[in-house]
Amino acid sequence: MQKVEVCLSPELIHLFDLKGKIVVVTDILRATSCMTTGLASGVAQIKPVATLEECRVLKGQGYFTAAERNGAKVEGFDIGNSPFSYMEEKFRGKNIATTTTNGTLAITKSTHADEIIIGSFLNLSTVAKYLINTGKDVVIHCAGWKGNYSLEDTLFAGALFEKLHNDFECGDDATNSALSIYSAAKNNLLETILGSSHAKRLKKHNIRKDIELCCTIDKYDVLPYLKDGVLIEK
Amino acid sequence: MQKVEVCLSPELIHLFDLKGKIVVVTDILRATSCMTTGLASGVAQIKPVATLEECRVLKGQGYFTAAERNGAKVEGFDIGNSPFSYMEEKFRGKNIATTTTNGTLAITKSTHADEIIIGSFLNLSTVAKYLINTGKDVVIHCAGWKGNYSLEDTLFAGALFEKLHNDFECGDDATNSALSIYSAAKNNLLETILGSSHAKRLKKHNIRKDIELCCTIDKYDVLPYLKDGVLIEK
Numbered sequence: 001m002q003k004v005e006v007c008l009s010p011e012l013i014h015l016f017d018l019k020g021k022i023v024v025v026t027d028i029l030r031a032t033s034c035m036t037t038g039l040a041s042g043v044a045q046i047k048p049v050a051t052l053e054e055c056r057v058l059k060g061q062g063y064f065t066a067a068e069r070n071g072a073k074v075e076g077f078d079i080g081n082s083p084f085s086y087m088e089e090k091f092r093g094k095n096i097a098t099t100t101t102n103g104t105l106a107i108t109k110s111t112h113a114d115e116i117i118i119g120s121f122l123n124l125s126t127v128a129k130y131l132i133n134t135g136k137d138v139v140i141h142c143a144g145w146k147g148n149y150s151l152e153d154t155l156f157a158g159a160l161f162e163k164l165h166n167d168f169e170c171g172d173d174a175t176n177s178a179l180s181i182y183s184a185a186k187n188n189l190l191e192t193i194l195g196s197s198h199a200k201r202l203k204k205h206n207i208r209k210d211i212e213l214c215c216t217i218d219k220y221d222v223l224p225y226l227k228d229g230v231l232i233e234k
Numbered sequence: 235m236q237k238v239e240v241c242l243s244p245e246l247i248h249l250f251d252l253k254g255k256i257v258v259v260t261d262i263l264r265a266t267s268c269m270t271t272g273l274a275s276g277v278a279q280i281k282p283v284a285t286l287e288e289c290r291v292l293k294g295q296g297y298f299t300a301a302e303r304n305g306a307k308v309e310g311f312d313i314g315n316s317p318f319s320y321m322e323e324k325f326r327g328k329n330i331a332t333t334t335t336n337g338t339l340a341i342t343k344s345t346h347a348d349e350i351i352i353g354s355f356l357n358l359s360t361v362a363k364y365l366i367n368t369g370k371d372v373v374i375h376c377a378g379w380k381g382n383y384s385l386e387d388t389l390f391a392g393a394l395f396e397k398l399h400n401d402f403e404c405g406d407d408a409t410n411s412a413l414s415i416y417s418a419a420k421n422n423l424l425e426t427i428l429g430s431s432h433a434k435r436l437k438k439h440n441i442r443k444d445i446e447l448c449c450t451i452d453k454y455d456v457l458p459y460l461k462d463g464v465l466i467e468k
Contacts, residue, residue, distance in 0.1 A: 015382045148249050149242055151407035173385035173431045177415050184414050197407045
């Protein structure tokens with residue numbers, strides 16, 4: 001039977017053996033919600049990079065650029081970290097390089113896995129269907145906030161395990177706990193996430209519409225997949 | 235208002251500012267349950283040390299010794315990590331040096347806090363009462379399992395926050411999540427903990443009686459308190 005484990009923060013990922021496994025990276029507010037929205041809206045490729053400098057260099061190489069630090073857009077880049085920006089007409093068929101506080105780090109720390117895919121509430125069922133069909137073990141990697149635990153990413157892990165639990169064995173305590181937290185919250189998902197530390201942190205940036213979008217389940221059926229360092233549609 | 239935060243693993247404790255705060259270290263299965271039981275049973279002092287070597291040296295200095303690795307007693311020491319061992323008559327008024335896989339590490343990683351106390355279900359209300367009276371902020375430090383998340387320690391964090399939440403502000407997402415997990419489990423605490431990864435790991439050591447004891451709420455009113463590297467009754 002396939003096995004699911006949940007890594008609650010990039011600071012814990014070294015404790016997981018990723019060899020032969022699929023990692024699902026999730027950063028609900030908002031990096032992986034943006035990536036899902038982007039590819040669903042016709043962006044050709046999204047290249048996640050760790051630093052602002054790498055992102056800036058790619059601007060000169062035909063990429064549009066997206067950069068966020070501490071919840072805010074960084075000056076000098078095309079867009080920040082709002083999923084609505086990724087829907088813009090001008091990005092259709094184009095490439096975007098992106099760097100964010102947490103999400104891109106979780107991707108770069110997962111690269112010894114067999115496969116890396118991107119999960120968000122927006123493509124929840126598509127991710128689950130893909131995982132059930134692969135036959136591989138799964139690690140759900142929560143991006144968290146600056147290395148620490150975050151509620152919204154753990155809720156996604158719980159939602160995903162709820163979809164998988166008939167086909168997968170629960171690999172660790174974090175997986176069961178994520179399911180318990182999601183079960184208690186799922187009928188009030190938006191309100192629960194609006195009460196999270198990160199939503200409070202983002203309040204000054206006036207992004208309630210972003211958060212509502214990020215809490216929408218199965219808006220898209222796209223599966224962002226990392227290939228040669230670039231996210232494309234599987 | 236005083237604030238509570240929950241650190242889900244010793245691998246995350248560097249992300250917390252412990253200055254001026256009280257850290258409650260918890261390792262339900264079984265280090266902090268043993269420490270609570272020991273002081274409640276008349277042990278004079280318990281000295282937590284990180285390594286087997288340090289523990290061995292103390293044997294020659296008038297200490298009884300307790301040593302556990304991977305759930306089992308280590309050869310050559312007086313006792314392992316069962317709370318029942320700490321009740322033995324011969325330890326009354328004596329000192330015990332102890333080293334365990336996770337619990338003693340969580341203590342040594344907390345030493346830049348203002349105060350360190352030991353929490354377990356066995357002394358839950360005593361710990362809560364002390365914290366409410368101090369006026370200081372609190373970090374509940376879950377010992378986990380080899381650096382990763384563990385259910386039983388998080389359940390304790392939730393139980394403690396349930397007792398504190400009228401007097402304390404919730405400082406982070408982990409605190410709220412711990413409360414949510416505890417609320418779902420508290421009417422079946424023993425069964426829930428018997429289903430945890432660590433209880434399964436310990437199954438071969440035949441310690442069901444230990445686990446039952448460790449899940450007993452408020453059996454003792456003792457408060458183990460770290461002073462000059464040694465746990466004494468406050």
